[in-house]
Amino acid sequence: MKNLSSSQIRQMYLDFFQSKGHTIMPSASLVPVDDPTLLWINSGVATMKNYFNGSVVPKNPRMTSSQKSIRTNDIENVGRTARHHTLFEMLGNFSVGDYFKDEAIAWAWELLTSDKWFGWDPDKLYMTVYPEDDAAKKRWAEVGVAPDHIIEAEDNFWDIGEGPSGPDSEIFYDRGQSFNNLDEDDPENYPGGENERYLEIWNIVFSQFNHEPDGSYKPLPRKNIDTGMGLERVVSVFQNAKTNFETDLFLPMIKATEAYSDGKKYNQDPKLDVAFKVIADHSRAITFAIGDGALPSNEGRGYVIRRLIRRAVVNGQRLGINGAFLYKLVPVVGEAMKAYYPEVLQNSDYIAQVVKSEEDRFNETLTDGLNLLNNLIVATKKNKQSEIDGAEAFKLYDTYGFPVELTREYAADQGIQVDEKGFESEMKKQRERARKARNADNSMGVQTDVLIGVKTPSEYVGYSQLEVEDAKITDILANGKLTDATEGELAQVIFDKTPFYAEMGGQVADQGDVLDENGNLIATVEDVQHAPNGQNLHTLKLHRGIKVGDTVTLKVDAHFHSKVEKNHTATHLLDQALRNVFGEHTQQAGSLVEPNYLRFDFTHFGQVTDEDLAKVEAIVNEKIFEELPVTTTVTDQATGKKMGAIALFSDKYGDQVRVVSIGDFSIEFCGGTHVKNTNELGLFKITSETGIGAGTRRIEAVTAGDAFKYLNDHDQILTSAAATLKSQQVTDVLTKIQQLQEQVKALNTKAEGLEAKLASQQAGAIFDNVQDVNGKKLITGVVQVSSMDQLRQLADTWRQKQLSDVLVLGTQMGEKANLIVAVNDDTIKAGVKAGDLIKAISPKINGGGGGRPNLAQAGGKNPAGLQDAMKQAGKWLANLA
Numbered sequence: 001m002k003n004l005s006s007s008q009i010r011q012m013y014l015d016f017f018q019s020k021g022h023t024i025m026p027s028a029s030l031v032p033v034d035d036p037t038l039l040w041i042n043s044g045v046a047t048m049k050n051y052f053n054g055s056v057v058p059k060n061p062r063m064t065s066s067q068k069s070i071r072t073n074d075i076e077n078v079g080r081t082a083r084h085h086t087l088f089e090m091l092g093n094f095s096v097g098d099y100f101k102d103e104a105i106a107w108a109w110e111l112l113t114s115d116k117w118f119g120w121d122p123d124k125l126y127m128t129v130y131p132e133d134d135a136a137k138k139r140w141a142e143v144g145v146a147p148d149h150i151i152e153a154e155d156n157f158w159d160i161g162e163g164p165s166g167p168d169s170e171i172f173y174d175r176g177q178s179f180n181n182l183d184e185d186d187p188e189n190y191p192g193g194e195n196e197r198y199l200e201i202w203n204i205v206f207s208q209f210n211h212e213p214d215g216s217y218k219p220l221p222r223k224n225i226d227t228g229m230g231l232e233r234v235v236s237v238f239q240n241a242k243t244n245f246e247t248d249l250f251l252p253m254i255k256a257t258e259a260y261s262d263g264k265k266y267n268q269d270p271k272l273d274v275a276f277k278v279i280a281d282h283s284r285a286i287t288f289a290i291g292d293g294a295l296p297s298n299e300g301r302g303y304v305i306r307r308l309i310r311r312a313v314v315n316g317q318r319l320g321i322n323g324a325f326l327y328k329l330v331p332v333v334g335e336a337m338k339a340y341y342p343e344v345l346q347n348s349d350y351i352a353q354v355v356k357s358e359e360d361r362f363n364e365t366l367t368d369g370l371n372l373l374n375n376l377i378v379a380t381k382k383n384k385q386s387e388i389d390g391a392e393a394f395k396l397y398d399t400y401g402f403p404v405e406l407t408r409e410y411a412a413d414q415g416i417q418v419d420e421k422g423f424e425s426e427m428k429k430q431r432e433r434a435r436k437a438r439n440a441d442n443s444m445g446v447q448t449d450v451l452i453g454v455k456t457p458s459e460y461v462g463y464s465q466l467e468v469e470d471a472k473i474t475d476i477l478a479n480g481k482l483t484d485a486t487e488g489e490l491a492q493v494i495f496d497k498t499p500f501y502a503e504m505g506g507q508v509a510d511q512g513d514v515l516d517e518n519g520n521l522i523a524t525v526e527d528v529q530h531a532p533n534g535q536n537l538h539t540l541k542l543h544r545g546i547k548v549g550d551t552v553t554l555k556v557d558a559h560f561h562s563k564v565e566k567n568h569t570a571t572h573l574l575d576q577a578l579r580n581v582f583g584e585h586t587q588q589a590g591s592l593v594e595p596n597y598l599r600f601d602f603t604h605f606g607q608v609t610d611e612d613l614a615k616v617e618a619i620v621n622e623k624i625f626e627e628l629p630v631t632t633t634v635t636d637q638a639t640g641k642k643m644g645a646i647a648l649f650s651d652k653y654g655d656q657v658r659v660v661s662i663g664d665f666s667i668e669f670c671g672g673t674h675v676k677n678t679n680e681l682g683l684f685k686i687t688s689e690t691g692i693g694a695g696t697r698r699i700e701a702v703t704a705g706d707a708f709k710y711l712n713d714h715d716q717i718l719t720s721a722a723a724t725l726k727s728q729q730v731t732d733v734l735t736k737i738q739q740l741q742e743q744v745k746a747l748n749t750k751a752e753g754l755e756a757k758l759a760s761q762q763a764g765a766i767f768d769n770v771q772d773v774n775g776k777k778l779i780t781g782v783v784q785v786s787s788m789d790q791l792r793q794l795a796d797t798w799r800q801k802q803l804s805d806v807l808v809l810g811t812q813m814g815e816k817a818n819l820i821v822a823v824n825d826d827t828i829k830a831g832v833k834a835g836d837l838i839k840a841i842s843p844k845i846n847g848g849g850g851g852r853p854n855l856a857q858a859g860g861k862n863p864a865g866l867q868d869a870m871k872q873a874g875k876w877l878a879n880l881a
Helices: 006-019 045-052 101-113 134-143 231-238 251-260 270-291 300-318 326-337 342-346 348-382 390-400 404-413 420-437 558-582 610-625 637-642 704-724 730-767 788-801 825-829 834-845 863-878
Strands: 023-025 062-070 087-096 125-129 150-152 163-174 198-211 217-230 467-478 481-483 490-495 512-515 521-530 536-542 551-556 588-593 598-603 630-636 656-662 666-669 684-693 696-703 771-773 776-783 806-813 816-823 847-851 855-860
Touching: 006 023, 006 062, 006 087, 006 101, 006 231, 045 062, 045 087, 045 217, 062 270, 087 101, 087 231, 087 270, 101 134, 101 163, 101 198, 101 217, 125 134, 134 150, 134 163, 163 217, 198 231, 217 231, 251 270, 251 326, 270 300, 270 326, 270 342, 270 348, 300 326, 300 348, 326 342, 326 348, 342 348, 348 390, 348 404, 390 404, 390 420, 551 558, 558 588, 558 598, 558 610, 558 656, 558 666, 558 684, 558 696, 558 704, 610 684, 630 637, 637 656, 684 704, 696 704, 704 730, 730 776, 730 788, 771 863, 776 788, 776 863, 788 806, 788 816, 788 855, 806 834, 806 863, 816 834, 816 847, 816 863, 834 847, 834 855, 834 863
Parallel strands: 023 062, 125 150, 776 806
Antiparallel strands: 062 087, 087 217, 125 163, 163 198, 198 217, 467 481, 467 490, 467 551, 490 536, 512 521, 512 551, 521 536, 588 598, 598 696, 630 656, 656 666, 684 696, 771 776, 806 816, 816 855, 847 855
């Protein structure tokens, strides 16, 4: 067996398929873009859905990748099995309508067994096939697989519902008898069974059917290949590791964790080994996830990160690690993965800052969780029960991050168990909620072929001209079908050349007209999108019939176009200004460029102050006033990156890219349209800034005429305010407002004093009316006060003067009623509690409430019932045993 590192293995896989004509695709961000069906990118094919469903035709139908992925559906197994992970890398090779079984099988065998590549012993490899897939069985035999190493398996059919599906072939590596954990005659002791000896390392899916909505399977117009090879598993074979954790992908984090523990070592105690593995696994996942822009929160992927951090921290405590430590593993992860993911190490300071902040927050709640667990144990034993309630155990898990195994261990130390069925029931409910939130997880979409075969060339000329007088109609799509002519109201059309920009990168599509040779209107352009083969596909509202071959004039709405490109250039200035103010870790998370405003989403950990926004706005306007030239260079990606151009994870760039430079201030890859000089923007004004999710902020802004209008409108408001305040100058408005605030404050203080005096006078009369009920002294009354604070002040006065055993007061505030009940300490010892009494009388005001034994309050919607509530208080005391 060759002695290879994980980096060498990953690169060897990619190099092999590149030698077979595949394009190496970069590992996409873990955060899905425009895909609500996925919480995380969870496989290599998840980033290629548009290619497989036919909405986009790839430049090369052969692709290969090593895609970082996250799956958390069985997080409880991480650390307890040899191969469960949250973050993993999926090596894959893909064919979109190009090669199929013959090549996929032959190349798989070559990669695995050729001395030039993996060089594995063929006798150690086993292949499972779908029983009806005779072609796969035959091909495996042809390449050299022994007949007894080809095994039929009924479950070798890949199907996730509607969309592409087909038989698959799994490849297993025989790790030898030393890994065998079963008896020889065990029915699971075979390649494909539940055992440790035969390790599944690769799955090749022969996608050849569409699973139709009616449940039938129809042959795909284009057959595809989709494969997945777990890098962690392959590395464990090369490095002869007992589990994936004894490889160079995890050992650096395990060794670092040993150094932070109180002398504990890996491979000394199986129980503690689980903690080491969990920490190593989770440290990788959170580092990559935060590096890709996700941040801890209480929902969605942010909740996943928070949960992983908390699981790791709790397991750190099992190793004797107190205080924050997980953040120290971030650069360790970055160093271990830098060969293919250098950006992780580059951003490690920022990632560590986020992790430490979350650790510190959790360490504060961890004490609360431990106290809750101890209270649960005490209560369970006091009630002479044998197990902790499952719902309570799940609350510890869900709210405080306690793994159920930790709760189980704590409970076992006290001789009790955990209600496992109850816990699993709550866990099932949570999974169902998560599944519904993600809609149809993994949905691929049924393959469509209407426009895939349309490859007629179409040239976009809108960068330099907004009108074309001799554009020819090459293709028409009407009513879902290609046609030579149409008289309908709507049609989608491709021209041989066009000045209309197709929506992309957040910039909206151009609008305009289609005219005949005499300047008469043929159609209006309502939208422009990219067809699968890249042409600009125009949605037309027809005013008369059209046919293929017609020569027309295409005229873009120049005013609309100009406003859009001003706002687009502003987003580039804004992007760089945000980096200048907040740091290079700030990334664009989405944008929308409309003619009347721009919207820009960006990642940022923490709040954005008014001072920060003022700095950003000032920088953008400074660059506008400097009249910087905006230039475009068309070059290859490598050269663009050397120029320092910023590339977005979510965007896919071709061989030739456009690099947009704004002076020496901003340089980005961008296919959109822009002004020629920043002075065309005139002015930039931020109109709003909000948080839209965990670690994601949104700025909306306007430029040019819209910015002037925004400022002018606000100036008019300020002028009107000055007139209302009788200020001679608008500059005096703030002073006038401050004076009014002081006056209001003084009046409120005076009013509160008068109200308190009035309440005290009312209370004097009420406090003199003491009833004797069932041996207890009771004072009740309805008073006129303006707030619950005044009711509480009256209760404080009552308590200080020790006027009775029980006090019940009520008041009407508008259309609502409020009650307060106070009980002295001696009466509480006798069994009278304010919370019980408030519950007994609050129904009279159609409300409810609660509180402590000595003080409780309630609110309701029936002020007319206040007197009845007073009477009910006396009855309740009278009937109290």
